[in-house]
Amino acid sequence: MSKRSIFTKCIALVALLTLWACGDDHEPGVTxxxxxxxxxxxxxxxxxxxxxxxxxxxxxxxxSFGVTLLRYFISDVxxxxxxxxxxxxxxAHYVDHDDPATRSYVLDVEVPAERLASVSFxxxxxxxxxxxxxxxxGPEALMxxxxxxxxxYHFMKFEGRYINDxxxxxxxxxxxGGLHDVDYSFDVVLDAGNRPLPEGAATLxxxxxxxxxxxxxxxxxxxxxxxxxxxxxxxxxxxxxxxxDNGATVFSLExx
Amino acid sequence: MFVPEDNPSTRAGVALGRxxxxxxxxxxxxxxxxxSCHLQEYAFSSPAVRRGLPHINLAWSTSFLWDGRFExxxxxxxxxxxxxxxxxxxxxxxxxELERMFDAAFGTPxxxxxxxxxxxxxxxxxxxxxxxxxxxxxxxxxxALSESELRGMSLFYSERGECFHCHATRLLTDNRFHNIGLxxxxxxxxxxxxxxxxxxxxxxxTPTLRNVALTAPYMHDGRFQTLEEVVEFYSEGVVYTDTLDxxxxxxxxxxxxxxxxxxxxFLHSLSDETFTTDPNLSxxx
Ligand SMILES: [Cu+2]
Numbered sequence: 096m097s098k099r100s101i102f103t104k105c106i107a108l109v110a111l112l113t114l115w116a117c118g119d120d121h122e123p124g125v126t127x128x129x130x131x132x133x134x135x136x137x138x139x140x141x142x143x144x145x146x147x148x149x150x151x152x153x154x155x156x157x158x159s160f161g162v163t164l165l166r167y168f169i170s171d172v173x174x175x176x177x178x179x180x181x182x183x184x185x186x187a188h189y190v191d192h193d194d195p196a197t198r199s200y201v202l203d204v205e206v207p208a209e210r211l212a213s214v215s216f217x218x219x220x221x222x223x224x225x226x227x228x229x230x231x232x233g234p235e236a237l238m239x240x241x242x243x244x245x246x247x248y249h250f251m252k253f254e255g256r257y258i259n260d261x262x263x264x265x266x267x268x269x270x271x272g273g274l275h276d277v278d279y280s281f282d283v284v285l286d287a288g289n290r291p292l293p294e295g296a297a298t299l300x301x302x303x304x305x306x307x308x309x310x311x312x313x314x315x316x317x318x319x320x321x322x323x324x325x326x327x328x329x330x331x332x333x334x335x336x337x338x339x340d341n342g343a344t345v346f347s348l349e350x351x
Numbered sequence: 352m353f354v355p356e357d358n359p360s361t362r363a364g365v366a367l368g369r370x371x372x373x374x375x376x377x378x379x380x381x382x383x384x385x386x387s388c389h390l391q392e393y394a395f396s397s398p399a400v401r402r403g404l405p406h407i408n409l410a411w412s413t414s415f416l417w418d419g420r421f422e423x424x425x426x427x428x429x430x431x432x433x434x435x436x437x438x439x440x441x442x443x444x445x446x447x448e449l450e451r452m453f454d455a456a457f458g459t460p461x462x463x464x465x466x467x468x469x470x471x472x473x474x475x476x477x478x479x480x481x482x483x484x485x486x487x488x489x490x491x492x493x494x495a496l497s498e499s500e501l502r503g504m505s506l507f508y509s510e511r512g513e514c515f516h517c518h519a520t521r522l523l524t525d526n527r528f529h530n531i532g533l534x535x536x537x538x539x540x541x542x543x544x545x546x547x548x549x550x551x552x553x554x555x556x557t558p559t560l561r562n563v564a565l566t567a568p569y570m571h572d573g574r575f576q577t578l579e580e581v582v583e584f585y586s587e588g589v590v591y592t593d594t595l596d597x598x599x600x601x602x603x604x605x606x607x608x609x610x611x612x613x614x615x616x617f618l619h620s621l622s623d624e625t626f627t628t629d630p631n632l633s634x635x636x
Contacts, residue, residue, distance in 0.1 A: 241508040243505060243508050244508075266600065325511075326511070
């Protein structure tokens with residue numbers, strides 16, 4: 096059979112299915128559907144972050160800091176509707192602040208245009224997805240986490256500069272991930288206030304409030320974590336656990 | 352590895368690409384070939400070319416040259432080399448023995464710059480290095496690395512050394528651009544000169560470290576002759592500028608003499624003799 100004739104048959108089939116679908120639309124009791132897109136925005140102290148080597152921001156401990164790079168995974172998004180129904184979108188999504196395309200995540204499911212109670216997701220990768228080799232190409236592969244630290248992937252690379260106790264600029268690199276068998280990913284649940292999802296297309300905006308990583312319950316003085324002697328925290332279990340705790344207040348949601 | 356649909360590799364295509372790579376008729380004066388500056392024994396680099404880059408696993412690259420000023424497929428990169436860098440005079444290639452090879456590769460004896468580039472790209476895709484002692488170790492041979500090399504590897508994959516964040520994945524490059532702190536004055540240099548973005552000043556492409564013991568001199572301007580000098584630079588010589596990468600510890604990684612020696616030993620374990628002696632990659636004439 097030639098390619099063309101397969102193609103013609105497909106068109107015929109699609110046309111038939113569309114007719115059926117149209118017929119259904121007019122049946123009573125069928126809810127309208129919507130496509131949900133999650134936009135990711137990154138704020139510091141209430142305003143959108145600007146990447147750069149300057150140190151214009153201040154954290155709770157009083158350190159001046161700036162942000163040079165932000166990349167992370169979120170996974171297993173679940174939309175919780177008012178009536179208790181849930182729509183799960185398994186899998187991981189990679190965000191790079193510097194790559195606008197990654198900051199919009201179009202959920203690949205039909206969602207009833209009903210009232211949205213909440214949105215939940217995993218910050219990072221749950222153990223089932225955090226397996227070396229699951230991303231073999233693209234920027235996702237570059238999130239790899241050394242085998243010597245247990246393998247898998249970084250959950251987040253949040254980097255910048257701060258002014259240290261010696262009044263000198265010093266780099267911080269808040270890289271998070273699982274350490275050997277200890278999983279530091281965590282669940283995030285964001286209240287959506289039962290707002291109605293508009294028919295056709297709906298956009299939710301998830302905001303990562305960057306200063307919150309360093310705020311509470313554990314106030315981070317960056318001098319305690321990023322020094323010449325130990326410039327990173329990847330292999331530091333206490334620091335990973337501390338950021339996991341602080342992550343509870345990092346995200347907020349804006350609904351349409 | 353990305354292979355475009357219009358240029359699948361064939362035995363005849365690779366053979367033509369290999370021939371052209373080693374053929375001085377590629378240059379208008381008939382004096383140099385790709386292999387004049389890209390020599391197999393040096394992992395397709397040359398100690399005599401200061402600003403050179405080796406040809407190793409380029410099948411996985413999408414931007415080329417130290418400042419990435421050429422972006423595109425391998426085919427496009429090869430076409431740029433043929434048309435702009437070599438300015439190949441196609442008349443020189445219109446000789447019966449080459450026309451026969453073009454015929455075998457592409458179905459007619461017609462010689463075009465695009466066909467030459469496509470054949471060169473097919474040959475480039477055979478320049479795959481994945482058989483170093485480090486690879487043997489990753490594939491499960493615990494005795495492949497010495498004690499010192501193992502210590503060097505641990506440092507390489509730690510945040511005291513930081514090497515792995517940029518010299519990443521099994522390619523040992525992230526194919527991205529970074530300012531590692533070589534110079535105090537970086538305005539308008541490197542990636543920044545290409546993109547016009549000040550925050551990319553002083554950034555250069557991360558070279559693969561595969562076969563790095565064979566690819567001296569080092570860095571985009573060939574300023575270091577030995578791996579010892581490179582590692583000493585990372586340890587003590589890092590210069591702070593605004594665009595210094597946040598993965599580079601300000602003031603340098605401050606490694607002990609023994610740690611530096613271990614790192615250098617590890618870098619030597621990345622040499623792949625199968626690659627540098629493979630008869631299928633050598634001069635066919
Ligand atoms: Cu890291």
